[in-house]
Amino acid sequence: MSATSARPNPLDLDLAGCESLVTALGFKAFHGRNLFKWMHKHGVVDFDAMTDLPKRLRLALRDTVEIRLPRILETHPSADGTVKWVLELDDGQRIETVFIPEGKRRTLCVSSQVGCALECAFCATARQGFNRNLSVAEIIGQVWQATRRLGVAPTNVVMMGMGEPLANFEPVVRAMDIMQDDLAYMLAKQRVTLSTSGIVPNIYRLREVSDVSLAVSLHAPNDALRDVLVPINRKYPLAELIPACKHYVAGDKRRKITWEYVMLDGINDSPTHAKQLIRLLEGVPSKVNLIPFNPFAGSDFGTSPPERVETFRARLVRSGLFAMTRKTRGDEIAAACGQLVGRVRDRTGRCGRVRIEFKERLEAR
Numbered sequence: 001m002s003a004t005s006a007r008p009n010p011l012d013l014d015l016a017g018c019e020s021l022v023t024a025l026g027f028k029a030f031h032g033r034n035l036f037k038w039m040h041k042h043g044v045v046d047f048d049a050m051t052d053l054p055k056r057l058r059l060a061l062r063d064t065v066e067i068r069l070p071r072i073l074e075t076h077p078s079a080d081g082t083v084k085w086v087l088e089l090d091d092g093q094r095i096e097t098v099f100i101p102e103g104k105r106r107t108l109c110v111s112s113q114v115g116c117a118l119e120c121a122f123c124a125t126a127r128q129g130f131n132r133n134l135s136v137a138e139i140i141g142q143v144w145q146a147t148r149r150l151g152v153a154p155t156n157v158v159m160m161g162m163g164e165p166l167a168n169f170e171p172v173v174r175a176m177d178i179m180q181d182d183l184a185y186m187l188a189k190q191r192v193t194l195s196t197s198g199i200v201p202n203i204y205r206l207r208e209v210s211d212v213s214l215a216v217s218l219h220a221p222n223d224a225l226r227d228v229l230v231p232i233n234r235k236y237p238l239a240e241l242i243p244a245c246k247h248y249v250a251g252d253k254r255r256k257i258t259w260e261y262v263m264l265d266g267i268n269d270s271p272t273h274a275k276q277l278i279r280l281l282e283g284v285p286s287k288v289n290l291i292p293f294n295p296f297a298g299s300d301f302g303t304s305p306p307e308r309v310e311t312f313r314a315r316l317v318r319s320g321l322f323a324m325t326r327k328t329r330g331d332e333i334a335a336a337c338g339q340l341v342g343r344v345r346d347r348t349g350r351c352g353r354v355r356i357e358f359k360e361r362l363e364a365r
């Protein structure tokens with residue numbers, strides 16, 4: 001890596017960080033505010049174009065820091081308006097960002113890590129293995145790039161791209177703060193959603209420092225099945241996950257946990273599973289999102305037939321749960337998380353391992 005690229009990146013800084021940066025260079029804090037605004041609100045990354053910063057400050061910034069963004073490598077537009085970008089980072093790593101328009105809503109699905117360590121049995125990103133955490137600049141850089149490409153900021157951000165956001169805690173929280181800043185992307189807190197597979201201690205930590213919406217990848221209504229589908233469950237079982245989620249939404253009647261439940265043919269979609277799910281979520285302010293499984297090359301699972309999904313949903317609704325089926329978007333561009341990059345590099349051989357282990361465990365039950 002060259003000496004220049006090792007210079008601090010101001011995109012890693014929140015508003016307070018930008019203010020400290022300019023005061024450390026000997027200038028008034030409000031210039032830091034302007035720097036922050038130029039970068040995020042106006043999308044300007046050339047210090048010379050930041051016309052209300054003193055000339056000497058612009059020179060000092062040029063000498064000491066460097067604004068580096070993830071680079072758009074590929075753009076995959078889909079007929080339904082969904083766009084998937086493959087972005088390249090400084091070290092050549094690749095991540096994905098997906099834009100999903102729906103009516104007035106412009107949702108951006110953002111990645112938090114290169115690859116993922118969590119080995120969920122049905123997930124394409126898991127096949128890549130874990131590579132590294134993203135920096136704040138690389139997370140907010142996805143929002144920056146999308147905003148420039150679209151000519152307008154997203155109305156909603158979901159941390160549902162590649163990676164487990166709660167396993168990259170501080171950078172994800174800081175990037176989500178920047179998304180909400182009035183001098184940056186101005187997203188309301190309920191329009192930023194973090195999706196986790198259930199890292200229980202960090203759900204409690206998140207509650208302390210942020211009030212973004214929380215989505216939890218449940219996918220199974222009992223420990224035996226969840227241990228297999230979402231293996232982090234072996235460490236943080238449902239008896240710990242559910243109270244953590246209740247705690248997250250406690251104290252505000254408007255808040256609900258969004259439960260993600262991928263419908264896998266013959267695996268987790270029976271009437272018994274629906275009944276168990278209803279019991280599990282009793283007393284938890286909940287919204288259930290049933291997600292048709294998005295198949296990818298080498299995946300062993302099938303998508304539940306639409307009638308079965310509807311029967312499952314109807315049961316939940318009859319019990320008083322709010323449940324909806326997520327529309328599948330961007331199918332022809334492999335918009336489900338990890339699929340494009342996965343196609344470029346499927347390098348760990350984990351694919352086969354997860355599959356064999358899954359079969360063994362399922363047969364053993």
Ligand code: SAH
Nearest residue numbers: 123160161163164195196197217260293294
């Ligand atoms: N690691 C986080 C966020 C990334 S995944 C989490 O687990 O929540 C975002 C959502 O997509 C999760 O609910 C995940 O389980 C789901 N998902 C992953 N692969 C999928 C696939 N092939 N089809 C449908 N949903 C999938």
